[in-house]
Amino acid sequence: MTQTPRGFDPHDPTNALSTQHPGAADATAEEGYSPQPSGATDLVSGDPAAATPARRAETPLEEAPSPAPETRQVTRAGMVWAAVASALVVLILLIAFILQNQEYVQVKFFGLQGSVPLGIALFIAAVGGGVLVAIAGAARIIQLRLAAHRARVSRQAGQGTRTR
Structure with a gap:
C-alpha cells in the first residue's frame, strides 16, 4: 500500500520529482529518461518551456548527503x-x-x-x-x-x- 505525502499535488511535476528518494533523479537524468513526453506542456501554467528539465532543476532534489557511519572498533x-x-x-x-x-x-x-x-x-x-x-x-x-x-x-x- 502506498501513501500520498502531505502537500502532494499530482498535477505539479516538481512535486513528483521531489518525492523520489535522493539520487533517483540523478539516475534517471543519466540514462536520458524524462518523465514527460517530448511535446509536453507544464500542467500548472500550460507553458511548454516550463515542462523542460530546467524548470525541474529549480527545485532542490536532494538534501545534503548524510555523513558516512563511523566504523566501530572491536575492543x-x-x-x-x-x-x-x-x-x-x-x-x-x-x-x-x-x-x-x-x-x-x-x-x-x-x-x-x-x-x-x-x-x-x-x-x-x-x-x-x-x-x-x-x-x-x-x-x-x-x-x-x-x-x-x-x-x-x-x-x-x-x-x-x-x-x-
Whole structure:
C-alpha cells in the first residue's frame, strides 16, 4: 500500500520529482529518461518551456548527503562483555535443563554405585569431558611452546657464533 505525502499535488511535476528518494533523479537524468513526453506542456501554467528539465532543476532534489557511519572498533572489553553475556545465556539454559530433569537415576562408575538426579549426572559427565579436552589442549600448547623455545634458542646460538 502506498501513501500520498502531505502537500502532494499530482498535477505539479516538481512535486513528483521531489518525492523520489535522493539520487533517483540523478539516475534517471543519466540514462536520458524524462518523465514527460517530448511535446509536453507544464500542467500548472500550460507553458511548454516550463515542462523542460530546467524548470525541474529549480527545485532542490536532494538534501545534503548524510555523513558516512563511523566504523566501530572491536575492543577487548567488548569481546569480554559478549563472552560473559553468552556464558550467562548458556548457564540459564543449563539451569533450566537441570531443573527439568530431577528424576533420580542409578549411576555406576568403576565399582561405585549411587542414585543421582539425571540433570546433575549429565552435567557432571559434560564437565568431565570438558576437563579432558582442556588437558589435551594444554598438553599441545606446552608442546608447541617448547618447540618454539628450542627454535629460538638454536637461532640465537647460531647468530652468536657468527658475530665472533
